[in-house]
Amino acid sequence: MPDPEKLSSTDTDTGQPLPPLAMFEGKLADRVHAALLEAILDLRYRPGARLRKTAICDALGVSRSPVSEALARLAAEALVDIVPQAGSFVARLSMEEIREGAFLREALELQAVEMVAATLTDEHLQALRRNLRLQALCLAEGDGPEFHRLDAELHGMILSFTGHRRAARIAASAWLHVDRARRLLLPRPGRMAAALEEHRMILAALEARDPTAARHAMRHHLGQLLSLIATLAEERPDLFT
Amino acid sequence: MPDPEKLSSTDTDTGQPLPPLAMFEGKLADRVHAALLEAILDLRYRPGARLRKTAICDALGVSRSPVSEALARLAAEALVDIVPQAGSFVARLSMEEIREGAFLREALELQAVEMVAATLTDEHLQALRRNLRLQALCLAEGDGPEFHRLDAELHGMILSFTGHRRAARIAASAWLHVDRARRLLLPRPGRMAAALEEHRMILAALEARDPTAARHAMRHHLGQLLSLIATLAEERPDLFT
DNA sequence: GGTGTCCGGCTAACATGCTAGGATGTTACA
DNA sequence: TGTAACATCCTAGCATGTTAGCCGGACACC
Numbered sequence: 001m002p003d004p005e006k007l008s009s010t011d012t013d014t015g016q017p018l019p020p021l022a023m024f025e026g027k028l029a030d031r032v033h034a035a036l037l038e039a040i041l042d043l044r045y046r047p048g049a050r051l052r053k054t055a056i057c058d059a060l061g062v063s064r065s066p067v068s069e070a071l072a073r074l075a076a077e078a079l080v081d082i083v084p085q086a087g088s089f090v091a092r093l094s095m096e097e098i099r100e101g102a103f104l105r106e107a108l109e110l111q112a113v114e115m116v117a118a119t120l121t122d123e124h125l126q127a128l129r130r131n132l133r134l135q136a137l138c139l140a141e142g143d144g145p146e147f148h149r150l151d152a153e154l155h156g157m158i159l160s161f162t163g164h165r166r167a168a169r170i171a172a173s174a175w176l177h178v179d180r181a182r183r184l185l186l187p188r189p190g191r192m193a194a195a196l197e198e199h200r201m202i203l204a205a206l207e208a209r210d211p212t213a214a215r216h217a218m219r220h221h222l223g224q225l226l227s228l229i230a231t232l233a234e235e236r237p238d239l240f241t
Numbered sequence: 242m243p244d245p246e247k248l249s250s251t252d253t254d255t256g257q258p259l260p261p262l263a264m265f266e267g268k269l270a271d272r273v274h275a276a277l278l279e280a281i282l283d284l285r286y287r288p289g290a291r292l293r294k295t296a297i298c299d300a301l302g303v304s305r306s307p308v309s310e311a312l313a314r315l316a317a318e319a320l321v322d323i324v325p326q327a328g329s330f331v332a333r334l335s336m337e338e339i340r341e342g343a344f345l346r347e348a349l350e351l352q353a354v355e356m357v358a359a360t361l362t363d364e365h366l367q368a369l370r371r372n373l374r375l376q377a378l379c380l381a382e383g384d385g386p387e388f389h390r391l392d393a394e395l396h397g398m399i400l401s402f403t404g405h406r407r408a409a410r411i412a413a414s415a416w417l418h419v420d421r422a423r424r425l426l427l428p429r430p431g432r433m434a435a436a437l438e439e440h441r442m443i444l445a446a447l448e449a450r451d452p453t454a455a456r457h458a459m460r461h462h463l464g465q466l467l468s469l470i471a472t473l474a475e476e477r478p479d480l481f482t
Numbered sequence: 483g484g485t486g487t488c489c490g491g492c493t494a495a496c497a498t499g500c501t502a503g504g505a506t507g508t509t510a511c512a
Numbered sequence: 513t514g515t516a517a518c519a520t521c522c523t524a525g526c527a528t529g530t531t532a533g534c535c536g537g538a539c540a541c542c
Contacts, residue, residue, distance in 0.1 A: 085533040100405040107352035164341040304497045
């Protein structure tokens with residue numbers, strides 16, 4: 001399964017895409033995990049590439065223990081394939097995983113938005129409105145990356161308003177696969193504006209404290225992405241399993 | 242937070258509740274994880290108890306590496322609290338965690354049953370019907386443990402029919418906390434029969450391939466348990482955080 | 483030329499030594 | 513007697529040595 005693929009000169013990392021050092025916090029293993037996660041998500045480590053523990057070790061200046069733990073965690077998140085006594089590889093994108101991530105995310109967010117619509121406080125509404133104002137600003141200025149950050153933040157806020165931290169973590173983890181694929185999509189013209197409008201529908205339903213409407217609005221919003229990704233699988237089959 | 246509690250003579254494990262050795266499969270760390278999980282779930286390790294790595298090591302005849310990995314995984318599942326440079330403790334039951342587990346489980350199962358109602362095959366229906374027949378048998382014979390196993394199997398089947406393996410895993414993990422509490426509940430008279438009836442409602446909705454009815458039936462079924470557990474929290478506050 | 487076998491290199495998994503820091507019990511002092 | 517400083521113990525986390533199994537190439541044999 002993890003075949004060498006067309007490897008240009010050296011298979012090893014080109015030296016450049018070093019995941020940034022410890023600009024993270026927490027235990028050493030946490031920081032290594034965060035660094036590798038970032039590198040995998042923005043494709044500095046390409047899908048299918050081999051991960052050399054020793055290279056990672058002296059690139060980050062740590063020993064194998066935290067690296068092993070980080071890789072094990074990434075494997076649990078299905079972002080890395082560990083083949084015992086053979087090697088570790090960045091997982092290829094898989095429509096299977098992406099669909100599953102979307103399923104999980106949808107299940108959690110629909111339940112969350114329904115619950116939140118009934119329990120929302122004014123502070124929560126304030127925060128949501130503020131986020132949407134910033135989104136509008138980004139749209140006006142064409143700041144895609146920041147818009148995306150706010151998008152993720154909005155969804156994260158709704159999940160966290162349920163008070164269930166673990167649920168938010170799981171949703172984030174599930175979304176990783178979808179997000180990794182999404183980053184490969186060229187920005188579609190008009191998509192940002194459409195997303196903002198969909199977000200507004202969700203907020204409107206929450207302001208009305210209408211669980212059913214909130215659920216519908218969220219479902220419509222989440223339904224948009226999968227079809228886009230399906231086209232990617234046809235355009236770039238080399239990135240998929 | 243992890244206070245000593247009233248410790249009878251020795252705080253250490255009484256020697257007896259050794260988690261059974263490697264009757265599991267997979268890597269060493271997997272087996273240790275499974276053994277500890279079993280011990281924690283059926284309360285051979287009591288909530289709040291200290292987990293001594295070294296004791297576990299020579300009880301199982303392995304070194305600290307696999308034990309550490311297993312404990313880390315249990316900590317990720319919120320079944321163990323690891324306090325750096327202090328110790329590892331079996332997590333106390335927490336209504337927080339239980340509610341969260343129920344939330345996750347409900348979110349996933351509602352979405353799953355809705356999806357499955359639309360995509361179900363005849364083989365799937367066969368398997369569900371067979372499971373329910375066995376449940377009826379257990380009810381007639383008063384075989385509680387087996388009934389519970391079939392109950393869990395039924396829910397697992399519905400999740401697996403979505404084709405999403407990770408979702409099933411997450412649901413199982415989320416359910417752990419609810420289940421650990423549930424095992425402390427005295428069997429309520431009539432509960433088994435009621436559960437069977439609720440299961441029949443779900444199956445009926447699936448046979449009719451009616452997503453909405455299936456969703457409603459499942460929601461009703463899952464709604465039953467939480468109130469029972471809330472009473473437990475009052476009767477046995479020592480087990481809770 | 484095609485096929486089976488052996489060998490070397492590389493890897494994850496496991497074992498073990500080391501270190502820093504929190505918890506606890508004791509003692510000195512008010 | 514109550515409190516605060518101290519010494520000891522124990523722990524998780526990290527580093528590093530060891531083991532066993534897969535992979536790929538070479539070579540012999542068919």
